[in-house]
Amino acid sequence: MERPAAALSRGLAEQVEAVCKHYLSNGCRSGNYWTVGDVNNHAGRSLYVRLKGPLSGKGARGNWVDSATSQYGDLLDLIAARENLRSFRETLNEARRFLKQPRIEPPTRSNERFSDRDTIATARRIWAASRPIQGTPAEAYLRARKITADLDVTSLRYHPALFYRECPGASSRKLPALIAVVTNHRGEITGMHRTFLDPTRNDKASVPTPRRSLGAILGNGVRFGIIDDVVLVGEGIETVLSLKSALPYLPIVAALSAGHLAAWEFPPGLRRLIVACDNDAAGWRAARRLSERAEVLGIGATTITSLRSDFNSDLRGMSSEGFQRRLAAMLGSDLRTGNIEKNK
Template sequence: MESPARTLSSSLAEHVEAVCKHYLSNGRRCGNYWIVGDVNNNAGRSLYVRLKGPLSGKGARGKWTDGATDQHGDLLDLIREREGLTSFRDTLDEARRFLVAPRETTTESRGRNSGECDTIALARKIWAASQPIIGTKAEAYLRSRKITADLSHAPLRYHPALIYRESRDGLSRRLPALVAAVTDNNDEITGIHRTFFDPARNVKANVESPRRSLGAIRGNGVRFGPIDEFAIIGEGIETVLSLKSAFPN
């Protein structure tokens, strides 16, 4: 027999967009995701909830991740966090209350910018799935470029097996990659830059385009520190990190 929690989670997933509109009203639909600032319903684009997919299992609708905090879960977890509930029973009761409450029937539709919203959400998903750079192949690559700057707080992560797809024949494979977060003036992630590596050596992969970007890049950037009276702008990650190595302060 299926547990009450699993049954409620599936029922909530059937009405995932209504759940988002009720508990995360300051967010908005972007393609196949609901985007909002955090579980406290603050405005922003850090947290994304999947609106499409099966009711359970891999890629299930209702699964959510906060790219800024790495929090994640299903809609029951979301309701618990949003309402500040401390007991499992109270969470189930709140879910039942929502499911029996009358609500408007909504027609799911895509906005004009749904394509860009989809890529932003995917970029945040990749960022959340990547690991800290220290001690990884990505750090080894940068050190091989004579970069000595402290990377512990840099907006850089490492993914050991990121999908790379050739544009000419559409064939894909997984390669290790350096992942850099692209942020806007509010420090919200709008995209990522990816540098793909050779699996056997600490060099860029011998592929058509070893550097690729994803998301909303124009007007934003990979930021290696606060902007005060002036800022140094460079064309590439290695260029800026080389300057930080030469002038750490």
């Protein structure tokens, strides 16, 4: 017989979007997720709740994580945190109360509800419709951020007119975008990352969420270089390309967020991991979690932390020589040859 807590958790998962609309009303749907600032229902995009998947187990709908605080759990945990409930019994009672409420779901257009397979297929279609980055506003945007890394890579492209909509139901418009392809360790496309660009200047678009991901991102990443036994992993595209500018011989991966950094999957044969940590609480927690996971598997882990908010801020705020000297001091490496000490 199913335990009461498991039955309630399953019932909440069956109504996951209604749960989100009730307890996290300041959020909105974004692809397969409901995004909001935190468990206290502040506006933002740090916390995301899975809207698609099985009713239980790995990847279940209703599972959530806050990349800023590293909090996570299922919908019972979310209700307990949101309502500041003091006991498990109170949490179960609140779940029972919610599930008995009549709920009227607004009609949803079929193209607003995607399965994982649908979002991956959409990501692949957008990638196929994009063009090489060389000579485009996407390249100009990266160069304006002092990134000198070789951009003749297979992981970046440019789309001149990609639809941008803040939330389902809102009006949309077309914006140029830097496109980065997300792949797994087998080289299969599992998703993509979009940085919407300003049409008139070399900067991000002046919209609430200029950076967005689509598809299966968790455990995967945007790859620059072929991973052998050493890899550097960071959060954002600009961060890892800043490091690639100083470390051209080192394979580097962008996990795309703090939460995804902590959950990045290690490839077979990896011996040394370098974690590029953004200088904030979410970055520190994610770096620590990833390093702990690596060390359990016998993978040597080193963390480097930016002086400013991230490594692109460092690159833009100091000379190229100063940036390289600081990295060399942290890594114990010869940046001219790419000879990273594997036993450090």
